[in-house]
Amino acid sequence: MSITLGSKGKGRDLEMGWWQYLPLGERSQRPVAWSGLSTIFTAHPTKPCVVGRQFPSLKSFELPLPKAIAQAIHSYNPPTIITVSSDNMWLFAFSPGNDVDGVGCIWARTLEADSWIPREHPTASGYPWNAGVVAAAWVSSDRQWRANVAVAPYRLPTKGPTFPVSFPVLVIVTQSLHVEMWYLRARHVNFSFLRAALTHGAPGHELQPPAPLAPHMSEGGTKLCVTAAIGVMYDAPTVLVAVRTALVPPSTASDIEGLDVNFTLNMPDNVSEAGPSNEREMWGEDPTIECFELTVRFENLHTGLVVRPISSIHHNDPCVSSMQFFPMVPHAPGEPVPDIPKFPIRLAVNFIDFGDYSGIPKSTLAVYTVMANKAPQGVQWLIRPENSRHFNDGPLAFVLPSVNNTKLLAAVLNPGTAVTQLTPKVKGKEIPVGQLIVLDLKDLSTDVNYESCRIYVSTQNIGVDLPLNGCLSPSGVLLCCTSSSNDVQSSISLHHIPTISSDPDIPSPLLSLDLASSIYNRTSPADIIHILAKPNVKLGYIIKALHSAMDLPAFAGPRGPWLREISGICLETYRTKAKHAQGLLLEELNAMWKTAHDMCSLSAYQAAFTDCKEGDVYDPNTVWQLIGLTNWVMDFLERLIKESILFGEQPAGAEGEKADGEEEDDDDDLFGSAPPTPAAPKPAPIPNILLHLVHPVGCGTLRNVLPHIRSFRAFLSSRHPTNEVLQMADDVLIDMIERSGIDLSRLEPLIAQQYEDIQSLPVSELRKSMASCRPTTAMRGRLISFSQRLGAAGAIDKPRLFIKASDLVDGLSKVSLGPIITVPSASAGKDRDVITRSALIPGKDLRMCFRCEGRSTRGAQPPVVAGQLSLRWTAWQKLWYARCICGGIWGSAT
Numbered sequence: 001m002s003i004t005l006g007s008k009g010k011g012r013d014l015e016m017g018w019w020q021y022l023p024l025g026e027r028s029q030r031p032v033a034w035s036g037l038s039t040i041f042t043a044h045p046t047k048p049c050v051v052g053r054q055f056p057s058l059k060s061f062e063l064p065l066p067k068a069i070a071q072a073i074h075s076y077n078p079p080t081i082i083t084v085s086s087d088n089m090w091l092f093a094f095s096p097g098n099d100v101d102g103v104g105c106i107w108a109r110t111l112e113a114d115s116w117i118p119r120e121h122p123t124a125s126g127y128p129w130n131a132g133v134v135a136a137a138w139v140s141s142d143r144q145w146r147a148n149v150a151v152a153p154y155r156l157p158t159k160g161p162t163f164p165v166s167f168p169v170l171v172i173v174t175q176s177l178h179v180e181m182w183y184l185r186a187r188h189v190n191f192s193f194l195r196a197a198l199t200h201g202a203p204g205h206e207l208q209p210p211a212p213l214a215p216h217m218s219e220g221g222t223k224l225c226v227t228a229a230i231g232v233m234y235d236a237p238t239v240l241v242a243v244r245t246a247l248v249p250p251s252t253a254s255d256i257e258g259l260d261v262n263f264t265l266n267m268p269d270n271v272s273e274a275g276p277s278n279e280r281e282m283w284g285e286d287p288t289i290e291c292f293e294l295t296v297r298f299e300n301l302h303t304g305l306v307v308r309p310i311s312s313i314h315h316n317d318p319c320v321s322s323m324q325f326f327p328m329v330p331h332a333p334g335e336p337v338p339d340i341p342k343f344p345i346r347l348a349v350n351f352i353d354f355g356d357y358s359g360i361p362k363s364t365l366a367v368y369t370v371m372a373n374k375a376p377q378g379v380q381w382l383i384r385p386e387n388s389r390h391f392n393d394g395p396l397a398f399v400l401p402s403v404n405n406t407k408l409l410a411a412v413l414n415p416g417t418a419v420t421q422l423t424p425k426v427k428g429k430e431i432p433v434g435q436l437i438v439l440d441l442k443d444l445s446t447d448v449n450y451e452s453c454r455i456y457v458s459t460q461n462i463g464v465d466l467p468l469n470g471c472l473s474p475s476g477v478l479l480c481c482t483s484s485s486n487d488v489q490s491s492i493s494l495h496h497i498p499t500i501s502s503d504p505d506i507p508s509p510l511l512s513l514d515l516a517s518s519i520y521n522r523t524s525p526a527d528i529i530h531i532l533a534k535p536n537v538k539l540g541y542i543i544k545a546l547h548s549a550m551d552l553p554a555f556a557g558p559r560g561p562w563l564r565e566i567s568g569i570c571l572e573t574y575r576t577k578a579k580h581a582q583g584l585l586l587e588e589l590n591a592m593w594k595t596a597h598d599m600c601s602l603s604a605y606q607a608a609f610t611d612c613k614e615g616d617v618y619d620p621n622t623v624w625q626l627i628g629l630t631n632w633v634m635d636f637l638e639r640l641i642k643e644s645i646l647f648g649e650q651p652a653g654a655e656g657e658k659a660d661g662e663e664e665d666d667d668d669d670l671f672g673s674a675p676p677t678p679a680a681p682k683p684a685p686i687p688n689i690l691l692h693l694v695h696p697v698g699c700g701t702l703r704n705v706l707p708h709i710r711s712f713r714a715f716l717s718s719r720h721p722t723n724e725v726l727q728m729a730d731d732v733l734i735d736m737i738e739r740s741g742i743d744l745s746r747l748e749p750l751i752a753q754q755y756e757d758i759q760s761l762p763v764s765e766l767r768k769s770m771a772s773c774r775p776t777t778a779m780r781g782r783l784i785s786f787s788q789r790l791g792a793a794g795a796i797d798k799p800r801l802f803i804k805a806s807d808l809v810d811g812l813s814k815v816s817l818g819p820i821i822t823v824p825s826a827s828a829g830k831d832r833d834v835i836t837r838s839a840l841i842p843g844k845d846l847r848m849c850f851r852c853e854g855r856s857t858r859g860a861q862p863p864v865v866a867g868q869l870s871l872r873w874t875a876w877q878k879l880w881y882a883r884c885i886c887g888g889i890w891g892s893a894t
Contacts, residue, residue, distance in 0.1 A: 020466055021361050021395050021413070023484040024321045024352050027227055029398075029469035030482040031082040032492065033091075036474045037113045037889050038524035038850075041082050041091065042482055042492060048076035048095040050107075052114060053492070054850055054891060055473075056530050056576070059114070061892070063091070066105040066118045068126065075100045085138040085168040088523075091116065092170055094133035101126030104133055106170065106182070106191065111881050112847055112858075112890045119191060131176035131213035135228035139239065140168040145520035147513045148332050153520050153554045156330060157235035161296050171294070173198075173228040173241055176215045179294060181305055194305040198243065198292055199223070204305040221247045221283060229347065231325030231370070236343040239294040240370065240381075242313075244320045246285040285320065289313040289349065291370070291383060310381040317351035317364055322398060324348055325370075328405045343372045346386070346441075348399050348408065360415045363396035365389050365444060367408075389444035394434065397468050403476070403510065407447065408439040409497060411455060411470060411481070430456035433466060436479065438498050450498040455481065457493065467493060473527035475514040496531070505538075507545035515545075516554040519565050524889060529569070533576040539585070542577065546570060546771035563697050563770060564603055568887030570773050571596035572851045591688040592773035597852055597886055598636060599692065602701045604835075604885040605629045609708035611876045618715050621870035623729040625836060630709055630733065632837045634740050641742060641796060643687040648787025650684045686783065688774040694782050695769055699755045706748045713737070741800030746793050754786050833857060835880050851888025856880075 023029050033041045040053045050063040069076050081094040081104075089109050096102040103126050107116040127133060139160035147153045163169050163183060170182040177198045182191050196204035199216045216223040223245050231240035291311050297304040328344040351364040366388040373380050397411040413434040434455040438447040446452075455467050467481030479495045502508060511528060518525040532542050546569070549555075555562045571593045578589035608629055612622045692698030716730035737744065758779075765778045775783060790796060833840055834854025840846065845858045884890065 018354055018357050018359065018361055021352075021468075022354075023468050024395060024397065025319050025354055025361070027321065028080070028484060029322075030484055031079060031093075032469055032471050032480055032482045033082045033084045034471050034473050034480055035084045035091075036086070036088045036521070036523035038474065038526040039113050040480055040492065041084065043078040043080070043082065043093075045078065048073060048078055050079055050082060050091070050093050052116075054113060055526055057850065059891070061114045063093075063107055063116045064118055066103060068103045069095060069105075072100070074098075076103065081133050081136050083136045083138060086140045086142050086144070087168060090138065090168055090170075092136050092138075092172075094127070094136070096132050097126070097129070101128050102132045103127070104172070112892060113850070114891045127174060128176075128213060130215045130222065130224060131174045131178070133172055134175055134225050134243075135173045135230050137171050137230035137232060138168045139163070139171060139232055142168075145517055146332065147516035147520065147552055147554045149509060149513065149552065151333055151553060152556070153516065154333055159234055159236075159327065160232040160239055161237045163296065164298065171230055171239055171241075173225065173230065173243065174213060175224045175226075176213045177223065177225050177243065177245070178211065178213055179241060179292075179305070179307060181294075181296070183303075194303060196294075196305045196307045198241070198290075198307055198309075203307065206302045206304070217250070218247060221249045223247055226285060227320050227323060229323045229325050231327065231345050231347070233327045233343045233345050234330055236372075237295070240310075240325065240345065241292045241294060242289055242323060242325070242347055243292075244285060244289050244323070247283050249283060285318060287314055287316055289315065289320070289323070289347075291347075291381070293381065311383045313347075313349075313368060313383060313385075315349070315351065315366060317353060319352050319354070321350045321352040321363070321396075323350065324399065326401050326408070345370045347383075350396050350399065352395060361395050363391040365391070365396055365399065365410070365439075367441065367444065387441065387444045389439070397434065397466075398470055399439075400470065400472055400479075401476075402438055406441050408441060408444075409472075409479075410437050410439050411435075411467065411479075412437060413455075413466065430458055433457050436495060436498055449500050451501050453496050453498050455493075455495055458491075472497070474523045475518055475525065475527050477511070477514060477531055478527045505541065507541060507548055509548065511545055512549040512552060515549045515569070516552050519562065519569070520554065525569055526572070529573045529576055532573055533580070535580040537577075539577075539588075542573060543768070543772045546573065547768055550767040550771060564600065565887055566770060567596045567599050567697075568851060570771065571600070571886055572888070574773065575852065595688040595691055595773045598689070599698050599701075600886045601632070602636065602692070602698070602705065604880070605633060606701050606705050606708070607879070608873075608876050609705065609712070612870070612872045613708070613711070616711065616715070618712055619870050619872045620719070620723070620726065622873045623716065623726060625838075625870075625873050626712060627729055627733055627736075628837045630712065631736055633705060633709065634736055634742075637742055637747075638740055638801060640689055640692060641747075641790070642801060643689050644693065644783070644787050644790060645796065645798070645801075647684070647687060647690060648784055648791070683777070683780060686775045686777075686780060690783055691769055691773060691775050693754060693786055694758050694761070694775050694779040695766060696755070696758060697770075699751065699758060703748075703751050703755045706744060706751060709737075710744060710748065739800065739804075741797040741802075743795045743797070746795035747790075750786070750789055750793055750795060753789070754782075757785075758782060835877065835885060846893035847890045848893035849884035849886065849888040850891050851884060852886045854884060854886070854888075855893055856884070856890075 031043055034055075035041065038055045040055055042051050042053070044051050044062070048069050049065055051060055052063065053060045065073065076095045076097050079093040079095045082091070084091050091107040091109070092104065093107075094102060094104045106119040108119055109116050141158050141162055143155040143158055145153050145155055165183050166186055167184045170180075172180040172182070174180070178195055179198055180193050180195045181204075182193045184191050192206070193210070194204035194206065195210040195213075196202060197211055197216075202211060204210065225243045226246045228241060228243045231242070233240070289312065290309065291313070293308045293310050295306045295308065297306060324347075326346045326348060328346070347368045347370055349366045349368070351366065352361050353364070354361045367386045368383055369386045370381060370383050373382060391412060394413045394415050397413055399411075400409045402409045411434060414432070432454040436453045436455060438450040438452075439445065440447045457466065466483055468484055470479050470481040472479060477497060479497055481493045481495060483491065499508065499510075511531070515525055515528050518528065531537075532545055546566070550566060555566075574589045574593040574596070578586055578593065581589050609626065612619045612626060618626065692702060713730075713733055716726055716733060719726045721727070761779065761782070765776050769776050769779065831840055832838070833856050834849065834852065835856045840855060840857065846855050847858045848855050882890070
């Protein structure tokens with residue numbers, strides 16, 4: 001591939017040769033892992049540390065170094081292995097050393113997505129140069145949820161054997177052909193581990209000291225593992241390990257000491273005519289892939305690890321670039337189950353051949369099926385070749401699992417990309433260097449039903465930034481690629497995976513299924529939202545996609561908890577979309593996501609009033625916290641009632657409205673073939689905030705919150721004569737309610753009646769309004785009727801509601817009535833806590849929500865009144881330690 005870079009009228013040729021793909025043969029691709037909390041972990045290009053990037057903000061942070069690396073940071077290389085557990089709480093990374101033993105470390109995540117604590121290796125010793133970590137995988141008892149179009153969501157079986165521990169188990173394969181298993185017992189601080197040898201089958205046991213990480217000495221040299229794969233199957237009691245070994249010349253200190261350095265020129269008389277030893281011909285990779293079965297045995301309170309060889313795979317290709325196990329996902333309930341053996345799993349091996357190093361290397365993909373048949377002696381494993389394919393036009397970088405059990409996703413590099421000249425005007429743009437294709441496992445042919453996607457790299461890094469490794473996002477809709485680990489300019493890039501071509505105006509059903517699955521699994525839907533919120537996606541398309549997710553059987557049960565989750569997803573979707581919008585669309589999107597945030601906040605504060613109350617008595621130690629929440633509720637009620645009154649007084653027709661996110665049709669007659677007809681007046685737009693009056697979730701929450709405010713006021717009035725603190729709180733609460741211009745005693749029955757009236761609304765309209773975060777046109781009559789009843793009931797004092805004293809005085813000759821308490825409605829600003837609505841103290845350690853960007857104080861904030869601690873308020877606050885009130889993930893605010 002020859003590329004000419006233009007610079008000031010002159011051309012500079014850059015030719016890509018075999019050396020650009022050498023990391024594929026050396027297996028030195030830069031590691032990458034994408035956690036379920038939408039954090040991308042990669043290795044630092046030059047330092048021995050793990051770098052995390054929070055997607056889609058790409059806010060980067062570095063994991064703290066373990067003690068062994070921090071004391072001699074220049075003695076270690078960047079990590080070569082990074083893997084994250086399925087519960088997103090544990091991360092393992094291995095950093096090889098320079099003339100020192102390598103270090104493997106586990107990090108434990110705290111409540112924030114970017115806060116990790118290192119856990120040292122279970123033993124004081126590390127991994128020698130010939131016993132480094134080649135592969136690592138987590139085995140967890142978590143069962144993932146799957147959404148389906150026809151049936152209710154179901155849970156997949158557990159993957160791998162079940163362990164009597166509460167935390168995931170880590171399986172490690174080393175260069176010295178040893179396998180380790182790390183686990184953490186309950187009430188233990190440090191990890192325990194078992195170690196067994198793959199070659200001679202020496203078991204590991206807790207009561208025995210671990211076997212030393214000594215390499216396997218074979219005839220002619222040292223036998224080392226160059227690449228490995230760990231297979232974890234569904235509902236299987238064992239773990240599979242496949243290794244590719246190589247024979248290297250002995251170079252240990254003991255071998256050097258055994259050499260005879262006393263050379264002599266006297267040739268012996270009995271020199272063999274066969275010539276010199278043929279040990280050099282034996283060096284190199286073995287033409288076989290050895291497979292083993294790991295079984296964990298429990299004897300009383302102790303654990304043992306047993307290794308059993310099962311079979312070998314012979315292949316003549318000289319070099320294995322990578323190999324990976326792909327377990328077959330169990331079928332959904334009600335689907336026909338094919339007659340296949342137990343525990344089916346596939347092994348995909350990517351062979352690469354550089355030939356004589358004169359051209360672009362060639363790749364061969366071979367897929368093998370591994371399955372278990374019952375035998376009289378136990379389980380007998382069978383390995384049979386399934387298919388193979390040669391890639392002669394460009395090397396195969398990596399393969400990943402696809403949408404179902406019959407497909408594979410492959411990244412093929414294309415050295416023949418037609419790029420002839422790059423002028424300074426296009427410098428910094430991206431050019432294609434490969435493509436993502438979907439392979440049919442029947443014959444490994446390219447499935448033409450899927451549209452292939454190109455892989456792009458920046459023109460500034462062409463030649464050093466080839467995508468040689470990749471991983472899928474948590475929902476499997478995006479691909480993150482990395483280049484070689486030894487390139488200083490290496491970076492990550494994101495790509496869309498191939499999809500089946502369909503109507504661009506109709507959302508894919510798979511997208512809605514993935515969104516529903518992410519809600520059930522409590523993982524971040526940021527990758528799905530990234531696709532929906534692209535600048536070229538219309539607003540109507542987004543509303544249809546969210547509406548389709550709500551129509552799935554996954555949300556056919558109790559709708560309260562799920563609608564709260566969906567409100568948070570709508571918030572994140574429209575807020576992300578608003579970052580790339582302008583003009584009227586920006587205003588509309590801001591109103592949509594702020595409405596969703598208000599709905600989440602109102603629901604959380606209803607729970608706060610409920611938790612701090614027992615019978616008719618509120619916890620006296622929470623009065624000031626509840627007054628802060630009441631201040632926000634009253635501010636929200638003022639905005640809601642204002643919009644309701646203005647909407648009821650607007651005449652229909654002056655200002656048009658697009659129906660539910662759809663674009664207006666252009667009916668202009670350019671040639672005047674028909675006489676113009678007067679257009680019918682369109683109804684005035686419905687404010688988004690009025691969704692709280694016509695949706696059962698918002699209106700039902702208001703119906704429950706208003707009695708709490710009335711009861712809280714009555715509680716303070718009955719108790720304050722004997723308590724000065726409660727008397728002050730009662731005065732503040734009375735002023736807050738009186739200056740609002742809203743008579744809560746008359747508004748409360750109106751809200752209750754409105755909640756009963758909207759119960760007859762069609763379910764489809766309710767789901768559509770939630771997806772669009774605004775009332776639909778079918779709800780217009782209910783809103784007008786409520787506005788009329790509101791005016792007739794005398795629940796509003798319009799002068800106090802619309803005209804505030806601060807509006808008349810503030811800003812005039814710098815005169816102010818005093819500090820104004822601003823309670824942000826959605827974004828929570830930078831001066832208020834998004835959870836408690838209290839003022840943020842400068843200098844405090846803060847955290848930020850990655851969804852709404854609201855801020856909160858990190859750690860506990862126990863309210864102490866008169867020396868007494870409110871346990872009820874603390875318990876409610878703990879609900880939001882792991883997640884924000886909008887359902888977002890916490891991260892450091894610095």
